[in-house]
Amino acid sequence: MITFSDITKTYQDGTTAVEKFNLTVEKGEFMTLIGPSGCGKTTTMKMINRLIDPSEGTIYIDGKPVSDYSIHELRWNIGYVLQQIALFPHMTVQENIQVVPELLKWKKGKTEKRADELLDMVGMDPSIFKKRYPSELSGGQQQRIGVIRALAADPDIVLMDEPFSALDPISREQLQIDIDKLQKEIKKTVVFVTHDMDEALKMSDRICLMKEGSVVQCGSPEQLMKHPQNDFVEEFIGNRQSPWLKSVQEVMKKDVQPVPLQEQENQVTIPAKSTIEDAYALIQSANQTDFPVVNDNQKIVGIVTRDELLHYFYQQEKEGASIL
Structure with a gap:
């Protein structure tokens, strides 16, 4: 469980990116942060693994302030997927996946087995792909490797910062399906940042819609569509309608x-x-x-x-x- 308690982030130039932010992400939940550009969603997510520290307030993981964890302990237990995956070009797919488990001193047999399991989970045959280099993969395949690399050490929490936005529409849709299937299987606590409302509605257990660093409305996709709290929510969601x-x-x-x-x-x-x-x-x-x-x-x-x-x-x- 991740709990944000009265979180404010003000930068040295006086800009307040996040203000009095309160939110609880339940264990195993897929929570999406969404809102207009500059609303503070990426800043909020980066405070979870202390890439950015809050100016005020406390973030808790399972009841313990993130500031009480050693930085290595914290980050090794949080997978992180970026828009630009940046796989190590000189390493094979298998070597890329095994980076964090090897840092954690996993035995060689265990790391190799884990790499094979994860490749299978996203439909990439280990016998075909694990010895390839990133340059031999398509953009969508590289992004899949980035996602499973974040899962390699079996972290409790996974952060995803607009991981599909650089992909073509077909690759993007396929990865959305893959991640949805993967989440149903492994049930990680996921905090997902996107600017795409359709993507949020399709993938999320709950959506936190932000504006000017604060929560405007948080609820299931159906709740936001059926019961928008104000004109901003209604306008941001647009005319989308759940088939139900x-x-x-x-x-x-x-x-x-x-x-x-x-x-x-x-x-x-x-x-x-x-x-x-x-x-x-x-x-x-x-x-x-x-x-x-x-x-x-x-x-x-x-x-x-x-x-x-x-x-x-x-x-x-x-x-x-x-x-x-």
């Missing part, structure tokens, strides 16, 4: 003329204004296959089947959408 917030009418059969509902005992109906998310909650315990969709006057305007809804759910899961 679409109307249930988009997946129902539309060939039914409005007719009065013939109420039956224990019959579950779905209001026409319901979202897919609401419909999902309604059908969970229902013992029926067809669900009348009713308007405000309790007239049937359509029928949606369990199979139609489940097909939609599975399709969205396959495409990476998350549901509350």
Whole structure:
């Protein structure tokens, strides 16, 4: 767990980058810091591993102030992924991955096994890639190596500072998928900085939207989209909509003329204004296959089947959408 308690960072020229910042990142959570340029998100992240020290306040990791850790102990237990990975050009992929484990005096067999495991996790066959040099890799492949190098010593925390922003759209999307799958498997505590709201909505457990060094709103992607706290949040998110917030009418059969509902005992109906998310909650315990969709006057305007809804759910899961 990472806790920011009344953190302020003021530079020598008088610029205040972060002011009275309070946030808790839970163990195993993927937390994204996002906001306009200059809002303090990168400064906030860099204070976790003491690349920058706060002017006021305290940051805790598992209840212990980061200032109480030795700098080496702190940084060896925090993986760090940058926009520009900067792999060591004279080292092979395997040697790049093994840098921190070797500094920690891991045995050779253990470091080699770890490198192979991590390459497998991101779909890079160790027998093909581990002896290659960075110059022999594409930009997306180099970025994958940068990510797994940060994971090599099995740190509890991983910091990612706009790690995909220099990539082409196809490589970027594939890496987002890879990191999402990897996080589901290894469940690290991740603090992720990006300027891309679509990326934040796709990958995060929670999003912390910042402005002028302070938290404007923090919550799940669905919470920010459904309940923006002010005009700034609404404008920053834009017109994006979770697939789960679409109307249930988009997946129902539309060939039914409005007719009065013939109420039956224990019959579950779905209001026409319901979202897919609401419909999902309604059908969970229902013992029926067809669900009348009713308007405000309790007239049937359509029928949606369990199979139609489940097909939609599975399709969205396959495409990476998350549901509350």
